[in-house]
Structures are given as C-alpha cells and as structure tokens.
Amino acid sequence: xxxxxxxxxxxxxxxxxxxxxxxxxxxxxxxxxxxxxxxxxxxxxxxxxxxxxxxxxxxxxxxxxxxxxxxxxxxxxxxxxxxxxxxxxxxxxxxxxxxxxxxxxxxxxxxxxxxxxxxxxxxxxxxxxxxxxxxxxxxxxxxxxxxxxxxxxxxxxxxxxxxxxxxxxxxxxxxxxxxxxxxxxxxxxxxxxxxxxx
Ligand SMILES: [Zn+2]
Numbered sequence: 001x002x003x004x005x006x007x008x009x010x011x012x013x014x015x016x017x018x019x020x021x022x023x024x025x026x027x028x029x030x031x032x033x034x035x036x037x038x039x040x041x042x043x044x045x046x047x048x049x050x051x052x053x054x055x056x057x058x059x060x061x062x063x064x065x066x067x068x069x070x071x072x073x074x075x076x077x078x079x080x081x082x083x084x085x086x087x088x089x090x091x092x093x094x095x096x097x098x099x100x101x102x103x104x105x106x107x108x109x110x111x112x113x114x115x116x117x118x119x120x121x122x123x124x125x126x127x128x129x130x131x132x133x134x135x136x137x138x139x140x141x142x143x144x145x146x147x148x149x150x151x152x153x154x155x156x157x158x159x160x161x162x163x164x165x166x167x168x169x170x171x172x173x174x175x176x177x178x179x180x181x182x183x184x185x186x187x188x189x190x191x192x193x194x195x196x197x198x
Contacts, residue, residue: 014045148179
C-alpha cells in the first residue's frame, strides 16, 4: 500500500484509467465520443489519482519531519475542525466532514500543521470512516508516543444521502482514543472544547 509510484508509472496508470473510464461512460448508456465527454475520461483519471494520492504518501514521515522534544508541556494539544474529503470504499462516493484531534504529549510534540496533513493522507484513500478514525489515532500514537490521543470524526456520506438511504444532512460520528483518554473526564474535556464555537 505504501509503495512509491514513480512518475512514469503514474502516467501509465493514468492512461489506463482513462481507457477504462471511457468504457464505463459507454456502459452507463452515454456516448463517450460526443464532444462534451471527449476529455472526461482523462479528467476523471487525473481526479481519481489525486483523490487517492494518500497511498503514495507516508503520514508517519510527515509527523517526524517536524517533531520536537518538549518535556514540560503535559496539557492537551487540540487541532479541531479539520476539513477532510474521502471516498467510501464500498461505493467510491465521497464522504466528508470534520476531524478533531487531541493528544497529550509525553516527550514529543509535532508541528500543528502536520496533524491536518496526516488526516488528509489517510482520507485520500478508499476508506471507511471507522478505519480512517483509527488509523489517524494509531499513526499519532506510534509516532509521537503521547500519553494519549483521541480522534473524533463527523461526516456526511454521499452514498447514503444521494441514494436516499438515510436522511439528508445526517452526520455520522466516530471516535477512537488511547491512554489518558480512557478516562471519561479527559474525553469530556476534549468534547467540550471541540463543541466550543459551534
Ligand atoms: Zn458507501
């Protein structure tokens, strides 16, 4: 999964994807050769490669690229309202929303901008919301070894909303945590802080 695709391979894959998307457009009952659709297969191929670029990035390396020793700070570090866009692995339709991340440093902190990047890397893969939540948690726990980490994700799933399976605008919330966040009080503190300006 973490294999690095070289530029040449990416272009080769993109061209193959475009060929397949051309067939898909025809199979859906359209005419892939009509003018408005001529460039669509290649556009879709490029878009899908972009939306799955998380396979070609290493989230732990991103965290380590700005990891600092900080022995004294033992309070919660919170990055909330991180917008993300992902694709559900069951329908390859978008699910998107906000991620909220907190950790309590043991010895290391990371640059604040790195947390949204980690969210982004895991989101830009075929996902389910539960696993996305867990993978962000695990990556931070394993890389920074904090006293605890907690991740909360709220998302809307187009595969439910567009297909009329569930109410429009319904939010799915998932959470996962380690360490100090096993204490209900610590989780509450985090939940109260992310509710803040909503
Ligand atoms: Zn789905």
